[in-house]
Amino acid sequence: MTKYLTGALASLAAVLLASTAIAQTELTVYSAIEADDLEKYAARFNEDHPDITINWVRDSTGIVTAKLLAEKNNPVADVVWGLAATSLLVLKAEGMLEPYEPAGLDRLDPKFRDTDTPPAWVGMDAWAAAICFNTVEAEKHGLTAPTSWKDLADPQYRGHIVMPHPASSGTGFLDVSSWLQLFGEEEGWAYMDALHENIKEYQHSGSKPCRHAGAGESVIGISFEFRASRTKADGAPIDIIVPSEGIGWDMEATAIIAGTANEEAAKTLVDWSVSDKAMELYNEGYALVAVPSISRPVEHLPEDFASMLIDNDFEWAANNRSAILDEWTKRYDGKSEAQ
Known part of the structure; x- marks a missing residue:
């Protein structure tokens, strides 16, 4: 009996260790993505990366931008996922972004990325x-x-x-x-x-x-x-x-906040943010996404919307x-x- 109990305890310990191995890395993600889409964005990301939990801080663009600037010397966010490029350019000028070249960057329309190499931010959709x-x-x-x-x-x-x-x-x-x-x-x-x-x-x-x-x-x-x-x-x-x-x-864009303690997880999120799967997600609401071949018309919008x-x-x-x-x-x- 003791032998079987010992074996059972060992199995339980192995399960607990496995759970710990995929224990969640938590990312604090600031965003102006529409509130009714936050759950969907996190769920699609977690299909591929279940080991990373996203803790959203969401508000309108100007409020998120002001919050980030106020926290410049004591940053709280790890990543910005879905904020105006014009706001990220302001943060870049303040030295608040960590440059990073995500996998698949060469697929992006050049206007959907920061001009520096490596870029301080990458675009998602317009x-x-x-x-x-x-x-x-x-x-x-x-x-x-x-x-x-x-x-x-x-x-x-x-x-x-x-x-x-x-x-x-x-x-x-x-x-x-x-x-x-x-x-x-x-x-x-x-x-x-x-x-x-x-x-x-x-x-x-x-x-x-x-x-x-x-x-x-x-x-x-x-x-x-x-x-x-x-x-x-x-x-x-x-x-x-x-x-x-x-x-x-304007374009929604993604960037890593300089000084994050979760740099590897932050890079994983930025890599995913420019993946085909992410672009297809953005295209559910936005007609123009950063990878031109994935852009498709959106219901009720003119097909030549981009030309306007x-x-x-x-x-x-x-x-x-x-x-x-x-x-x-x-x-x-x-x-x-x-x-």
Whole structure:
């Protein structure tokens, strides 16, 4: 009996040791990925790497960026997975990113990676501005559909437009920075002055304006294409409008935070973030991903969506981010949503 008991205990010990061998390495991952997709992203990653647990810290782009900058001297995050490239360029300038060349880097479209070798960050997918237009509410108020950005300054839309706050939302910042590039700085600020007259509220999320419009709480929500296509797919009575002047865009990207104590696990996540499996995951919501051969059209978006993206100067946007936000806040913050 003792012999069998001893054998059983030995087997149990072996199981426990095996469990310890695949004990979880925990990564603190900061992200602005849509909240309803976090579980899916972690689950797909864990299919291949069950030994790494992701502890998400998720918020809007501007809030995540501010949090990372505030933690510069005492970093908490190990990895950033899904944050605007313009934000990562700001972090790179502060020396906060650990350069790393992930496996399969040569498959990426060159514009979806940092220009240094090894790169400080690598891209995942592009997200771009879009207008969510509630056709039912528009009919109630006798409003015609806009076709361009400049149409939104028409007085018929006064009090019917919500848009993201550029300091807290990456979508809001890409709107403002793209208007300044499209129209020039003087005309761009003049346009935003006129648009401000029609704004009901600046909201602290890139998704919320489209949800707001989809629910009939406003007629027009300036948002981004991922949330627009998903809101329409969920049955909201919206048309997705891509303004004729072209649309601002940014890319979600991934980077390792310098000084992480979990460098190997962090590299494993970054390797996976540019894999075919990851790109197929991103393409479930985003039409344009970093590996061009994997990009496929997304339901409810134009098939030529990529051709509508402006030639966005990410370096300019990153270098001027603070000045742009300071000026925007002085002019328009009075209509911001309470936090």
